[in-house]
Amino acid sequence: MNTPSVIPGLTLGEPINLSRRRFLASTAVGALVIGFGLPLGSARVQAAAAAERGTQVPAFLEIRPDGTVRLLSPFMEGGQGTHTAMAQIVGEELDADPATFIVEAAPPGEAYVVMENGMRITGGSMSVRMSYPVMRRLGALARAMLLQAGAEQLGVPVAQLTTQPGRVVHAASGRSLGYGELAGRALDMPVPDPAGITLRDPSQFRWIGKPVKRLDAYDKSTGKAQYSIDIKVDGMLHAAVQHAPRLGMTVGSLRNQSQVEAMKGVHSVHVLPGAVAVVAERWWHAKRAVEAIQVDWQEPTADSKVRGMPADFSSDGFRDFLAAQQGPARDDENEGDVAGALKNAKTQVEATYHNQYLNHGQLEPPSALARFNPDGSLEIWLPNQAPDLFRADIAKRAGLDPAQVTLHSPLLGGFFGRHFLYDSASPYPQAIALAKAVGRPVKLIWSREEEFLRDVLRPVAVVKFRAALDADGLPVAIEAVSATEGPTEAIAGKQGEKLDPTALEGLSGKSYAIPNKRIAQIYVKGPAMLGYWRSVGNSLNDFFYEAFLDELADKGGRDPYELRLHLLRDNPRLTTLLKAVGELSGGWKRGPYTAEDGTRRARGVAMASPFGSHAAVIAEVSLENGQVKVHHIWEAIDPGSIVNPAIVQAQVNGAVALGLSQTLLEEAVYVDGKPRARNYDLYPILPPSRMAQVHVKIVESGEKMGGIGEPPLPAVAPAVVNAVAQLTGQRVRSLPLSRHTFS
Amino acid sequence: MELRINQKTYQVDADADTPLLWVIRDDLGLTGTKYGCGLAQCGACSVLVDGNVVRSCVTPVAGVVGREITTIEAIEADEVGKRVVSAWVEHQVAQCGYCQSGQVVAATALLKHSPAPTTAQIDAAMVNLCRCGTYNAIHAAMHDLAAGKESA
Numbered sequence: 001m002n003t004p005s006v007i008p009g010l011t012l013g014e015p016i017n018l019s020r021r022r023f024l025a026s027t028a029v030g031a032l033v034i035g036f037g038l039p040l041g042s043a044r045v046q047a048a049a050a051a052e053r054g055t056q057v058p059a060f061l062e063i064r065p066d067g068t069v070r071l072l073s074p075f076m077e078g079g080q081g082t083h084t085a086m087a088q089i090v091g092e093e094l095d096a097d098p099a100t101f102i103v104e105a106a107p108p109g110e111a112y113v114v115m116e117n118g119m120r121i122t123g124g125s126m127s128v129r130m131s132y133p134v135m136r137r138l139g140a141l142a143r144a145m146l147l148q149a150g151a152e153q154l155g156v157p158v159a160q161l162t163t164q165p166g167r168v169v170h171a172a173s174g175r176s177l178g179y180g181e182l183a184g185r186a187l188d189m190p191v192p193d194p195a196g197i198t199l200r201d202p203s204q205f206r207w208i209g210k211p212v213k214r215l216d217a218y219d220k221s222t223g224k225a226q227y228s229i230d231i232k233v234d235g236m237l238h239a240a241v242q243h244a245p246r247l248g249m250t251v252g253s254l255r256n257q258s259q260v261e262a263m264k265g266v267h268s269v270h271v272l273p274g275a276v277a278v279v280a281e282r283w284w285h286a287k288r289a290v291e292a293i294q295v296d297w298q299e300p301t302a303d304s305k306v307r308g309m310p311a312d313f314s315s316d317g318f319r320d321f322l323a324a325q326q327g328p329a330r331d332d333e334n335e336g337d338v339a340g341a342l343k344n345a346k347t348q349v350e351a352t353y354h355n356q357y358l359n360h361g362q363l364e365p366p367s368a369l370a371r372f373n374p375d376g377s378l379e380i381w382l383p384n385q386a387p388d389l390f391r392a393d394i395a396k397r398a399g400l401d402p403a404q405v406t407l408h409s410p411l412l413g414g415f416f417g418r419h420f421l422y423d424s425a426s427p428y429p430q431a432i433a434l435a436k437a438v439g440r441p442v443k444l445i446w447s448r449e450e451e452f453l454r455d456v457l458r459p460v461a462v463v464k465f466r467a468a469l470d471a472d473g474l475p476v477a478i479e480a481v482s483a484t485e486g487p488t489e490a491i492a493g494k495q496g497e498k499l500d501p502t503a504l505e506g507l508s509g510k511s512y513a514i515p516n517k518r519i520a521q522i523y524v525k526g527p528a529m530l531g532y533w534r535s536v537g538n539s540l541n542d543f544f545y546e547a548f549l550d551e552l553a554d555k556g557g558r559d560p561y562e563l564r565l566h567l568l569r570d571n572p573r574l575t576t577l578l579k580a581v582g583e584l585s586g587g588w589k590r591g592p593y594t595a596e597d598g599t600r601r602a603r604g605v606a607m608a609s610p611f612g613s614h615a616a617v618i619a620e621v622s623l624e625n626g627q628v629k630v631h632h633i634w635e636a637i638d639p640g641s642i643v644n645p646a647i648v649q650a651q652v653n654g655a656v657a658l659g660l661s662q663t664l665l666e667e668a669v670y671v672d673g674k675p676r677a678r679n680y681d682l683y684p685i686l687p688p689s690r691m692a693q694v695h696v697k698i699v700e701s702g703e704k705m706g707g708i709g710e711p712p713l714p715a716v717a718p719a720v721v722n723a724v725a726q727l728t729g730q731r732v733r734s735l736p737l738s739r740h741t742f743s
Numbered sequence: 744m745e746l747r748i749n750q751k752t753y754q755v756d757a758d759a760d761t762p763l764l765w766v767i768r769d770d771l772g773l774t775g776t777k778y779g780c781g782l783a784q785c786g787a788c789s790v791l792v793d794g795n796v797v798r799s800c801v802t803p804v805a806g807v808v809g810r811e812i813t814t815i816e817a818i819e820a821d822e823v824g825k826r827v828v829s830a831w832v833e834h835q836v837a838q839c840g841y842c843q844s845g846q847v848v849a850a851t852a853l854l855k856h857s858p859a860p861t862t863a864q865i866d867a868a869m870v871n872l873c874r875c876g877t878y879n880a881i882h883a884a885m886h887d888l889a890a891g892k893e894s895a
Contacts, residue, residue: 079839079875213835220840221831221847223775223815230774238769264758284765363779363787363841363874413777413841414874448780646835650880654838657876680784680872688869691878 054134057142057191059111061090067166067180069096072106074114075127076385077216078412078419079654080709081647082127084214086135088207088643089128093139093200094146095163096179098212105409108387108402114138122385123420123532125611125707128643132705133199140197149186150177165206211646216411227413229367229445231381236369237267237279239434239444240286242293243453244274246673247424247529248300248308251276255294263289270437272430274306279438283445306424307493313527315357315460315670322462322483322524323352329481329520332499332508336516341477345468349555351548353465353733355540357668358458358533361685364413365451368428371441377404382428383412385419390428393421397429398436416658417532422456422491425529449678456531457668459487463507463544468516473556474566477516480507480545483524486537490530495523502532506541506714509609511574512549512567528670534658538610538714543663543735546606546718551731560722561588561605573638573701574614578607581616581636584697588618592727595622601631604722608714613639613706619692619719621727628724628737630660630692633716638699639706645698652696652712659716661686665738744808748773749817759805763797764788766804767814775815775844779872786871789845789852790814796852796868815844823858824851826888834884838875845871846881850888860889 054060062070071090077083087101106112113120115130143163150168151158154175162169169176202208219225244250251271254260260278261269265285270277276293280286300308342348368382378398384390387407395402412419419426431444446454461484468477486503489495499521501508508519533539553560561582568574582588582605591602599622607616620632633656642648665684669676677683721732728742746753748771757766762781767773767790776799779787783798790799791813818824827850837843846869853860853868860868865885873881 079837081838213832214837216840217832217835217837218828220837220843221828222819223773223844225840226774227777227841229778232772232774282765282769284761284769361874363777363785363839363872365778412839414839416874445778448782650835650838650877653879654876657878658874679782680780681782685872685874686876687872688878688881689866691876694879 052194054114054131054138055141055191055194056111057138057145059109060106060138061142063179063183063186065180065183067100067178068102069094069100069179070102070104072112073103074106074112074120074131076105076122076409076412076415077103078122078415080127080651081214081644082122083216084212084647085128085643087215088212089132089135090139092205092208093136094143095165097165098207098215100166101215103215105387108391108407120386120388121420123417125613125710129612129639129705129707132643136199137194137197140199141191141194144192144197145186145189146179146182148189149182153177153182153185208643209641210644212644214647225411227364228369228381228383228410229364229413231369231408231410232443233369233371233441236441236443237281237438238283238286239277239279239431239442240283240290240447241272241275241277241427241430241444241450242290242295243450244297245453246309246311247274247454248304248306249297250274250300252296252298255296256292260289260293263292265289268438269293270434272433274424275430277430277434277444279434279442283443287447307527307529309527309673311673313670313673315668318526318528319354319460319462322460323354325483325522325524327522329522330499331518331520332504333517333519336477338477338479338516338518341468341516342466342479345476346471347469347473347555349465349467349469349552351465351551351733352462353544353548354462355460355543355735356662356666357460357528357670358662358666359452359455359668359683360416360418360533361680361683362412362414362416362418365446365448366418366427367443367445368426368431369441369443370428370431370435372435376400377406378432379406379408380428380432381408381410382426383415383419384409385415386421389421394428394432398432416534417536418455420532422529422531425454425456425531448680452675452678452683456529458533458539459485459490459503459530461540461544465544465548467548467552469552469556473558474563475514475552475556478514479518481520481522482507482541483522485523485525485530487530487532489523490525502537504541505537505610506608507545510545511571511609512564513570514567534655535610535710535713538608538710539662542606542608542610542714543717543721546608546715547721547733550604550718550722550725559590561590564605564607573703574607576701577614577616577636577638577699580697580699581605581618581634584636584695585618585632585634590726600727602723602727604719604724604726606715606718606722608711610711610714611707612704613637613708613711615711615715617715617719619716619723621720621723623727623742626742628664628720628742630664630690630720632695633692633719634695634697635712635715636697636699637708637712638701638703639708639711640703641700641705642698642708648698648708649696651708653694655710655712656694656716657686657691659713660690660692660720663717663720663735663737664690665736667736667739744805746804746808746812747810748812749814750820755804757804760803762800763790763802763804763807763812764799767799773814773816777841777844779842784872785842785845786849787842787845789848789871791848791852794852794855796849815848818847818851821851823854827851827854830884830888834880834887836877836880836884838877842871842873846873850881850885854888859891860885865889
């Protein structure tokens, strides 16, 4: 994912010199030692030089007297394991066992901009790969400070000292000091010059590259982990909302306000932009009361600031509208002579594909807790993937300076792209307004139904393919024209000067040696609010491309696995990967064949190269009562190099689950401008019974580190669909498969 | 009304039809039990009532008066629950973790009734939704538990 335009508010403040700051007064357990205000948007703001990123050691680390290391992570933990990875990376260089770490999300602030692209977000599968060298250096800087403190305390030259996990050691005298004992003195150490820091030789790694246990596994197995929805503060009231049935509609009048105000537990009833709210002592009372409000909703006015949802919008109708678009199209890739190759081709192949809208469906419904303090400052707890952007927006909405906003970012109960800054799709503006109105802290939880009404959708596209095969049945030209709106341009509200890379990624950027190719977009702005969904454009575009590629193989009389190997013959990295997945599956075998249990099965293959990594998938399917059953997913993934193989395995499993969900059964259907489903009853997500067995092969090519949260997803759908085509002879050109009948 | 939760007695002032979930979370502050859907679709709100798994988001509080309720907060006080937690950690099941309270409770209920469940029994009992896709890890943990394999 390349999302520069989503981060307009992320201004980079001049780094504050923290080098003389005390390195954590750790006398009181749990003492917060950060909290310096950073200038945001001031005239002094300028990009931090890459060399200085992540060098403000005291902003990140607290070492407690017992040796526990508290790390403030620039990245949010939402299941992807990034907090554990950060502990591994920092711990490796600090020389402290990751198991001794407590990792929490850092507040907003320039100090935590550690990614090589100058952003601070948790998304695009960027956290580890974009911060790896900087976070290693951070650990090494802290270690150097502890060594210096140890030298002073022991009265020996620093050169005579070394460390072992959690301790500074003077081998000559046999003396040693725990990091916790040194933290007090280390406070006074200047942060050393980063240029003079030597990092550990990777061959000596103890934790990086190892299946280190997640730091949060126990808390998450015992209900101790706290999410935004669980936070409470003294004097807090609860709130629930009822949104307008269509975005853009406004509140006319409330027909029964006084009756609702008289309902049990109700504190007050409020009218908000496009919504009504009830504040109550208990959330259940607030929810019951707000659902009882009879609202006269008004149609959107012409000057509506939000993207109004028309009363006649339907997802099927919009798909037909996309399919009817003739252009103009803008080229993203155009190589060779596609028109000429098509004209002269022995065989031409054409097909039209489309996908479906999707909800995020993260299990934790969105919430926000807002508290105005007596000094006028605002404290707020909410799920987010971009704290600086959120704080800037919160400050703007509350009419405060960003320095007056304290943003807390608890664990995310799943995200998958849900918690970026999307206008009208988050509860915090409402929570702020309500807290202001009632003069008490307010926690607003969106019910599942309100969440499904306001969640941003994964985009849809209709893609028209044309391809040319030569006399040997090999593809010599491919053209894909996608009628779509990418999520980044949707959030911006308009098409940029350049094409939105999130619209076409997965159609563009393919590695197959097809000499003539054209990938283009017809930009079609639609009424639905769109957002990022795990693996973003690749989640649809690799399905289109890889399924169509199998059509070309069939048309040309070629085996799809062999065809891919042929088209990748000059690409050793992808050839290795494709062979690895073939081997993992016990050797490429397309079928159909009869399995031991008597079922007829077939296999399909597909590849994808998203977010700096590469993936190859083989799926095995059968039919069960007319429904596609996916038995096995074999996935080989090459992220260059990795930090935690166990977490990579888990992420592949998770991505496969979401990939199967969108392939088999998931779809956000709109009729008359409204979502048909407002809960999991009519919006099914993958249940355990539809999960496949997942087999993972991690290929570490040693190339530049890639992402891991999203890359395993996109090749799942086309591998399944290609297997289904081989099994049934039915070529499926749209998702989900639950829309199709098989026999 | 009087509720027995995690071996303690609580006096609760709630309407009879208030879902048990919201009494547990808001009145008693036991937030380990999660709200996911409010419609008994996802199972994040699973608790034990007299050893049986129920979805507290659709269970009226009046219906559990006089019964013994166990939430995730007390799951390790139960011998079987403790084994389940241990297996969950051993298999590194949790990703975001939001559904895992309910998964652990559902697993505990199954194993209390059937200490060595078959695969079919596991499949029939472990139906809570997980958006992170931890199903295979859950399955592996359940098979260890069913086989009596103790985690380290």
